[in-house]
Amino acid sequence: MEFMPVERVRRRIPDATVVRLPIYLRILVEQADEKVEWISSEGLAELAGVNAAKVRKDLSYLGSYGTRGVGYEVAFLVYQIRRELGLTHDWPVVIVGAGNLGQALAGYGGFGERGFPVAGVVDIEPAKVGSVIGGVRVRHIEDLAQIVHSRRVHIGVVATPPGAAQDAADRLVSAGVTSILNFAPVVLVVPRGISVRKVDLAVELQILSYYEQRRAGVGLHAVTSNDAGRGASA
Amino acid sequence: MEFMPVERVRRRIPDATVVRLPIYLRILVEQADEKVEWISSEGLAELAGVNAAKVRKDLSYLGSYGTRGVGYEVAFLVYQIRRELGLTHDWPVVIVGAGNLGQALAGYGGFGERGFPVAGVVDIEPAKVGSVIGGVRVRHIEDLAQIVHSRRVHIGVVATPPGAAQDAADRLVSAGVTSILNFAPVVLVVPRGISVRKVDLAVELQILSYYEQRRAGVGLHAVTSNDAGRGASA
DNA sequence: ATGCACTCGTGCATACATTCACAAAGCGGG
DNA sequence: CCCGCTTTGTGAATGTATGCACGAGTGCAT
Known part of the structure; x- marks a missing residue:
């Protein structure tokens, strides 16, 4: 229980989401280049190699910018993510x-x-x-x-x-x-x-080494991921 | 409730821990080079920029290789982490x-x-x-x-x-x-x-951009971290 | 031999993240 | 205008990770 700040501090975006937003952004920009105007959470999830519910929740932290039954307008989402990430200007x-x-x-x-x-x-x-x-x-x-x-x-x-x-x-x-x-x-x-x-390149390789080495032991186990879920499938 | 496999599949190490082990390893090797023979979870935590309890829990997944009242033998820990990460041989x-x-x-x-x-x-x-x-x-x-x-x-x-x-x-x-x-x-x-x-370098920079941009808003907020806790203090 | 100082190992509470599942909302066809 | 199809936004359930707090060993000094 605590006093509410007079001006809302701006909703904090979870760290895990912040890591994925740049990935969504890149994909959306690519889609825009290919003249795709609308995209569903399902479609974006597919391209980003993550779960659709995760995409929706991530995007919901930016605001309610989707249209039910339709999806998200690519250009608008690009704008919103850019704004949220502070990419409206250059950072030398x-x-x-x-x-x-x-x-x-x-x-x-x-x-x-x-x-x-x-x-x-x-x-x-x-x-x-x-x-x-x-x-x-x-x-x-x-x-x-x-x-x-x-x-x-x-x-x-x-x-x-x-x-x-x-x-x-x-x-x-x-x-x-x-x-x-x-x-x-x-x-x-x-x-x-x-x-x-x-x-740290060596660290990344050592992490791969761990899963590689486990593979030798027992055939179980899925796929490594840094911070955003990277993809399996084929 | 499930049958215990005849041969223990080898305890799975949590992903978050796998990411930190290479960091501990690097630090431990440096310490060994400086002729440090023993290190406490507190000491290692300090050098790795993480919490001491986390270090102990992480290391406990490898086994009980510490000595109460004393700490961990550096050379032995190096050996155990190498073994667990599969670094006992080269990976071309x-x-x-x-x-x-x-x-x-x-x-x-x-x-x-x-x-x-x-x-x-x-x-x-x-x-x-x-x-x-x-x-x-x-x-x-x-x-x-x-x-x-x-x-x-x-x-x-x-x-x-x-x-x-x-x-x-x-x-x-x-x-x-x-x-x-x-x-x-x-x-x-x-x-x-x-x-x-x-x-992905651009992604890393964009993540920094986010926190940089937030800084402009309200002065709160601590320190970014990739996957292992990276350090503040001074 | 006993006590004290120190540090590990870990159960438990809390925080954070992911995923499911479904009501609410928009769209298009008739 | 209404109905059925689609897809969002989000509560609630589950899974994972963190950090505290403390019991249990260990070593050293007396």
């Missing part, structure tokens, strides 16, 4: 670490297209500074704060070797970044309120 | 797609070191065939089955453009691969029993 990102991975990330055009233009790439190694990757010149890490401020960067990507990752994160945070995508196999320690997500 | 992987990402993955030495040597890289583009990346010569995708069989590959990595991903997955499956790590922003459809995990 800064990449720390111009090694193998940092270069691949900067060179991979998909970021910009999807609303996350690379505002800068920095490295601590003077030898790496100056080279151009993906149309962006690598700058020294000392310039990080300047880049973050001038380009209004909120999201940083850590693509350094493990030993340098915490330092990179610290620098990002003190430069004013509030969200970090971490590719280094390290648990970052950050102040409360900073969002961190990590992508 | 084959990478489909020799583009930007495929090259970065093949070139990144971390795979081999962690028990996932690159058994081969294939591409459908004849122009890419023949070049050498990360010490491995790129071969044509027609050779996929041959590589999978001769090198006993169970795990495939899809690093193709979105449009080619499903085809890559189909070829991997029919070549005999039973686990797939998918980097393409596509929901793969695979037969039952095939494990798939996906890594």
Whole structure:
């Protein structure tokens, strides 16, 4: 029992749903490209590899945007999901670490297209500074704060070797970044309120190894899933 | 109520735990390198950015390998986790797609070191065939089955453009691969029993965008997490 | 030998997520 | 205008995961 805030804090969307919304969004955009104007929860569920009831519940957190007996209007849903995810404007990102991975990330055009233009790439190694990757010149890490401020960067990507990752994160945070995508196999320690997500290739492979290894034991077991249900069938 | 199988099927480890075990493992190996011989659930929890009770419960699925009043023997835990994850031997992987990402993955030495040597890289583009990346010569995708069989590959990595991903997955499956790590922003459809995990950079950024955008609204809210609790504090 | 400090292992309560199942609502045909 | 078909939105049931709290071992000091 508690006082109701004067202005509703905005309905919180469950974490599990937040993870799936970008997937729905991608599918819906593809459908829109193919001139599909309406889609049912069943149809979307099929394409996303999840249960239809889950799709409906997920979408219901955005509001009641479906039409009974018909389905959801694709373009409208795209708009609503974009709005909810904060994708109505670009989010420039800064990449720390111009090694193998940092270069691949900067060179991979998909970021910009999807609303996350690379505002800068920095490295601590003077030898790496100056080279151009993906149309962006690598700058020294000392310039990080300047880049973050001038380009209004909120999201940083850590693509350094493990030993340098915490330092990179610290620098990002003190430069004013509030969200970090971490590719280094390290648990970052950050102040409360900073969002961190990590992508660890070795961890993913080890998880696969577990299920692979179990397969050898007894034939039971279905399908692995990261966070959103990924698909079986055939 | 059910008959007990004659031979215990091997206690199933909850998915959430399977995701954390590789993280504990990495930390424990680091500790071992630093000559730390014993660690408490509290200590490990601190380093992994999770709750101590969670660590104990997770480890209890492996068996009762701790010593009350003392903690866990690092080397022994490393051994047990490796065994449970099936990391007692190498798992060669084959990478489909020799583009930007495929090259970065093949070139990144971390795979081999962690028990996932690159058994081969294939591409459908004849122009890419023949070049050498990360010490491995790129071969044509027609050779996929041959590589999978001769090198006993169970795990495939899809690093193709979105449009080619499903085809890559189909070829991997029919070549005999039973686990797939998918980097393409596509929901793969695979037969039952095939494990798939996906890594989608755009999705990760969009999730960060959501929390970033909420931050603008009201100051509440803690920290994002993929699947294992990632850390706050400072 | 006894007691004290410490840490594991786990039952239980709570929180979160998924799925089912069905009433309510919209659409189109006659 | 009404009926039957379709599909949403959501309560309730089930399943999974988290975290607390505490009993039960273990080691060390006296």
